[in-house]
Amino acid sequence: MWRMADSLQAQQSALALHLRDPQRHAPPPDIEPRRLAVYRALFFDNIAQLLAAHFPVLRATLGEDAWQALLRAFCAEHRARTPLFPRVGGEFVGFLQQRGEDPQRPWLAELAHYETVELEVQIDAAPLPPHDPHGDLLDGIAQLSPWLRLLRYRWPVQRIGPAWQPGEAPAQATCLLARRDADGQARFAELAPLAYALVERLHDGEHSGRALLLHLAAEHGQDPDALLHDGAALLERMRQQSSVLGTRLPA
Template identity: 50%
Template sequence: MHKVLHDQLMSLARHVRAPQDNPPPPGIEARRLAVYRQLFFGNVESLLAGAFPVLRASLGAHSWRRLVESFYAGYRCRTPLFTEISGEFVDYLAEGGSEALALPPWSVELAHYEWVEAALLLSDRREPAHDPEGDLLDGVPLLSGLAWPLAYEWPVSEIGPGYRPEEAPEQPTLLLARRGADLKVHFARLAPLAHGLLESVQGRYCSGRQHLAGLAQAIGVEPDDILSQGLALLETLRAQGVVLGTRAGRAV
């Protein structure tokens, strides 16, 4: 690209992203530049407003606009896909965007909670080979890639314009998000044991018996004390499609 044209385009792009910090390129009337700014910013703001309706309503119009303007002007997305901008927005908040704007401390987790639904709806993940009737105790349980155990410090499922907590509760909010056969995303609260088991199955390649032994050690009981309860939970999760069955191969 010719250097003059390149410089003109970069000047225009910088001005459109952050007009308060970058002078307009020469030769373009202010009215046309305003149209460009509103068009590009409006598209991004509309996309994010649709993806994060609760966060937008909870922050209020002024704080929401400041947040989107900051993201739009200063963050460099790593994807050109519109469907993935909401994930980039969550990354921006997690990397310090919420702190820079002094947003409520629950903003990052609320944004992530809202993003999860879209991420699962749009996921094209294919499940690996498995045995749906496998032994969940001696085999290696396989968690569906469309079932995510989640843990939040803040009560994200309750936050909204009418409830903006100032302090996090003592107990975390433990949830399971999953895309069902109806192609809808469902959220359910989890007991600590169920959440711990799902996280273990998600992160470790070992038998169901080993998963339960690890949980027993973590809570200070003997493995036999939770074996029957843990097996019943695994079977329930298999019936719900959260646990698909067992992986091919043997546990190590």
């Protein structure tokens, strides 16, 4: 019995290796070629369909030949850490990051990550924390939505597509905020560096909006009254967009 189990496991392992990389791994014996071809097509087509849904911009930008080659490399080289289909996009991003920078497309991994955020924001099941929706965002401590994502990239990923790919990274990083709107759709907005710094510090949940803005004004040599005015407007706009839920409740 043990020998039969070992033999079955060896056959399954050989088949898995062959399906992932048929160019390098021979199929197990005693499986007819027609059935093998069906298995290969099913395996690759399922992965390709999942990833095409996750990365439409990346696929269109690369072109079909380069996209198919990248999928083949992913199947052959990557060992996934999760069997969950909604997480396969994250596995693909991890694969691209581990491969190192593509000299012809150095923005590749960042564009892929940017595309995964849309689904991540849409399916985030984190509950909304207790908060005062009408709280004073300057004198109180802002409560951010758990569905918000703050993003920083070397490349202007929101502009990359089939019609334009940058040749070199700009001097200033691209700062983005991703949020979920009332209809459950992911929305993205580009942030100025100071706005990014404010939202980043709101995550600590320890200081009022006023304290954070005054600290940023001193740190960046800005007029404190002007920054308080602009910062209050930004916080209120974020509340209207549900990125800021309101203020934290007293402990």
